Amino acid sequence: MDDLVIRMDGVGVRRGETTLVADVNWSVELDERWVVLGPNGAGKTTLLKMAGAEMHPSEGTVDVLSERMGRTNVFELRPRIGLCSAALAARVPGEEPVRDVVVSAGWSVVGRWREQYDEMDTDRAAELLDLLGVAHLADRAFGTLSEGERKRALIARALMTDPELLLLDEPAAGLDLGGREDLVARLSALAMDPDAPASVLVTHHVEEIPPGFTHALLLRDGAVVAQGLLGDVITEDNLSKTFDQDLELTRSGDRYFARRR
Numbered sequence: 001m002d003d004l005v006i007r008m009d010g011v012g013v014r015r016g017e018t019t020l021v022a023d024v025n026w027s028v029e030l031d032e033r034w035v036v037l038g039p040n041g042a043g044k045t046t047l048l049k050m051a052g053a054e055m056h057p058s059e060g061t062v063d064v065l066s067e068r069m070g071r072t073n074v075f076e077l078r079p080r081i082g083l084c085s086a087a088l089a090a091r092v093p094g095e096e097p098v099r100d101v102v103v104s105a106g107w108s109v110v111g112r113w114r115e116q117y118d119e120m121d122t123d124r125a126a127e128l129l130d131l132l133g134v135a136h137l138a139d140r141a142f143g144t145l146s147e148g149e150r151k152r153a154l155i156a157r158a159l160m161t162d163p164e165l166l167l168l169d170e171p172a173a174g175l176d177l178g179g180r181e182d183l184v185a186r187l188s189a190l191a192m193d194p195d196a197p198a199s200v201l202v203t204h205h206v207e208e209i210p211p212g213f214t215h216a217l218l219l220r221d222g223a224v225v226a227q228g229l230l231g232d233v234i235t236e237d238n239l240s241k242t243f244d245q246d247l248e249l250t251r252s253g254d255r256y257f258a259r260r261r
């Protein structure tokens with residue numbers, strides 16, 4: 001039980017008459033790296049919000065880092081979770097220096113509000129910016145970065161608190177081919193690092209699955225189509241069902257590629 005980072009039992013989310021997700025049973029262990037894949041509107045972000053202690057289920061139970069949603073103080077839980085999403089990016093003030101965007105993660109805030117940070121924190125931020133290949137941008141205003149540079153800075157921020165769980169919502173969205181390939185390689189290195197946190201990456205594209213990711217969950221219309229070990233789940237059949245298209249899947253080395261037949 002202690003190795004379970006996320007556990008969802010019979011989880012459903014409803015808003016009025018609309019069902020966002022239904023009957024989800026899912027668990028993520030400490031050493032696992034999950035991809036959540038599905039078309040627009042499938043419920044991926046909804047799942048991730050629950051995993052990030054930002055949303056409660058309408059039914060069923062969600063445990064994150066052994067804390068039960070609805071019974072725990074989410075403000076204590078959230079610093080243990082690293083989150084990178086477009087919603088977070090939108091909340092960062094454009095004039096905020098990149099270094100501060102990263103270092104302020106320790107206080108779960110965006111918008112620098114402390115005058116002084118510990119040297120240890122600024123050193124750690126510099127190390128993470130370097131790991132993501134954006135160390136040279138530390139003094140730049142966040143609003144002046146390209147989409148790809150922003151994504152990398154936000155992943156550095158997500159790692160700043162040494163989270164026990166890392167949640168990445170469409171980190172490669174809006175990146176050009178080079179930017180995507182660079183990010184996939186960096187996420188792959190992270191996935192293969194045994195000290196890296198349990199991770200969940202949401203995406204629409206099999207091409208964005210970083211080598212080293214171990215498991216996949218496929219979602220369609222709020223329901224789980226398949227889940228389990230990556231190699232068992234990412235199949236032509238499952239993908240065709242998930243995206244409601246006749247898809248051809250190819251594998252080249254440790255990467256996947258899909259197209260319509």
Ligand SMILES: Nc1ncnc2c1ncn2[C@@H]1O[C@H](COP(=O)(O)OP(=O)(O)OP(=O)(O)O)[C@@H](O)[C@H]1O
Nearest residue numbers: 015018019020038039040041042043044045046047
């Ligand atoms: N508050 C709400 N009320 C009604 N419907 C909602 C609400 N929030 C989300 N939805 C709907 O729930 C469905 C799932 O949304 P979600 O954002 O989880 O999907 P997603 O798989 O992340 O989609 P995308 O890939 O487009 O980001 C969508 O059809 C969305 O329109």
